[in-house]
Amino acid sequence: MKPHILIIDDDIDFINDFSLVLDEEYKCSFALNGHDAISLIQDSVPDVILLDLMLGNEDNGLELLNKLQKVEDVPVIMVTDYASVQTAVEALKLGASDYISKTTNLTELKILIEKTINQKILKNHALSLEEQLNKDYKTIIGESEAIKDVYYKIKLYANTDSTILITGESGVGKELVARQVHFFSNRKMFPFVAINCAAIPRELLESELFGHEKGAFTGADKRKIGKFELASSGTIFLDEISELDPNAQVKLLRVIQEKEFERIGGNNTIKSNVRIIAATNKNLFHLVKENKFREDLFYRLDVLPINVPPLRARKGDIPILVNHFIAKACEEMKISLKSISDNAMDILINYDWPGNIRELQNFITRAVILSEGNKITINDLDMNLNSTDKDLFDFDIEKIPSTWEEMDQLRKEVADQASRKVERLYLQRLLDRFEGNITKAAEHAGINRTNLHKMIRKCGL
The missing domain is CATH 1.10.8.60 (Helicase, Ruva Protein; domain 3)
Structure with a gap:
């Protein structure tokens, strides 16, 4: 089933232009005013709403945004001819997921819609995860001093944005520790995205992490949004980080230092706002000495270390x-x-x-x-x-x-x-x-x- 996009705008030409571009991949419906929009939402909840900030009738886009969010929790992208930093900030404060101008390249709009839908899916997953954590894992299970130290560090590190390196043998629960950090952080309502670097072929790992553009390489028949984009405002967990190849290590280092990256085959620089948690069952320091892992990346990752003890x-x-x-x-x-x-x-x-x-x-x-x-x-x-x-x-x-x-x-x-x-x-x-x-x-x-x-x-x- 195609994702459902609701366009709210009194400009028929704009609606027709956008519908023409989006119809192939999305189910599009439209409303010319707030009253019609709310009626449509009550009948069929869309996946994303495109809302004109300056409707040419009695409706005001910001006021309608507030009304819409009381009806259903649907991500709203504000659209206008009159872009300004002030209105953008105001719209985002009121809960809009993003903000674009009507002059935005339609291809970029499709990228934004795809990203918004993926983030909605991950947010729903995060809510489900929160319920599960509340039910089963309010705390790390155990009363030993070793596990109490792990739990203490989880709570201590949770509300910082510094990178965390979790070490420990296979099976000790490193991902659970990462999820606990996310759960106790101020990012918990945003996505937690986990990726096992050892489970993905090396030639595909960079694409999984950072995405790629259509035609970037053989088999890239459409654009792919990477894990870093999907984890926007949330947490990304990189398990078995030692398996990153040299190219991916360089790109990850740039994300940590500059907080930006490009998709493979792309020219647009994408800003990154994610908390990075890495994990390994190897001794990364030894790998650095053997020239198998970048020293600068190791020190960037090992800012806040957590060692999870083996069960024995x-x-x-x-x-x-x-x-x-x-x-x-x-x-x-x-x-x-x-x-x-x-x-x-x-x-x-x-x-x-x-x-x-x-x-x-x-x-x-x-x-x-x-x-x-x-x-x-x-x-x-x-x-x-x-x-x-x-x-x-x-x-x-x-x-x-x-x-x-x-x-x-x-x-x-x-x-x-x-x-x-x-x-x-x-x-x-x-x-x-x-x-x-x-x-x-x-x-x-x-x-x-x-x-x-x-x-x-x-x-x-």
């Missing part, structure tokens, strides 16, 4: 996390709340959790599904944890099959679990060999980079 360094938080994930899984599955036996909890506390929070959550979800009663016991735990490293499996004697059919089923289950464990060990050693470099690991293994990233996440690494 805060074992006292494991019972709290386990009970939280059990409750969460039961709620999502719409089943009665389950508990966990002391013996089962002891096993979870004593395990090192190399995949950290992500591995623990996946494990608990699996245990909730597999447990038959209202209490999760040792027998419900993944056998990989209910054993030592020297043994793959350690079966309860009561689980030894009594029929060949049961034996056949058990053999399949054992083979599947053994395969998963071997796959996990293989991936762990592969990542260790290449120091977590997804690109080099994928090339060595002969695996597509994106597929390897999915396998790593699936195994909780």
Whole structure:
């Protein structure tokens, strides 16, 4: 379905000109006055409104802007022949999303509309995220001193605009920390845009971040708005920042220093107003010494550091996390709340959790599904944890099959679990060999980079 644009203007020629340009990509409707506009909005809420500041009747554009926002929360772009800084500021203060002149290039108008619609989508997502954060993640979960320090820094750093560098192993919750910073900041009602720099092919990453113009390269059949534009006034989270290639590093450095950039293939300089939070599971300082990461960019990113400790360094938080994930899984599955036996909890506390929070959550979800009663016991735990490293499996004697059919089923289950464990060990050693470099690991293994990233996440690494 095409996005819906409502044009409010008493100039029929202007309406016809704009409709002609926009009709191909948008559904256009129009109103000649405020009364008709409000009636149209009550019948069908548009995605964007183009409002003439100086309507040639009893309506005043600024007054109508105020009325429209009481009817529906729709982004409004003010349009006029009489552009001035004063009226622009006044319109923006009243809630207009942007401001253009009727002499604006129509191509630029289309870019502005596209950007406004994308920001509306992200704003709705941000509101949904806020509700979810209020429901599930009012605080980072845990009571250990290590995690209290993380939470203290989140609150301390939230209302500054300085860049933050979050470090920690895979699975510790670096993105959750970034979202918490955004949630507690004065930017929380604007978009939070996350991008995993390792999950996108290097030749496409710069386009994802900064966008491109039509025809900028082979396959660029239309203009693309980049993540930095979509995150305008909000926060952009750059996960696995170490995977940025040299060109993207230079461009990111310019955004941080000059707060501006150009789309690939474009000549127009775009001003940037975003809070940048980066994250990595690598030691960027070591990469700088190896000439694999720009030193100036490293120091620009590492203004406010937050290190998220691995789960093995805060074992006292494991019972709290386990009970939280059990409750969460039961709620999502719409089943009665389950508990966990002391013996089962002891096993979870004593395990090192190399995949950290992500591995623990996946494990608990699996245990909730597999447990038959209202209490999760040792027998419900993944056998990989209910054993030592020297043994793959350690079966309860009561689980030894009594029929060949049961034996056949058990053999399949054992083979599947053994395969998963071997796959996990293989991936762990592969990542260790290449120091977590997804690109080099994928090339060595002969695996597509994106597929390897999915396998790593699936195994909780």
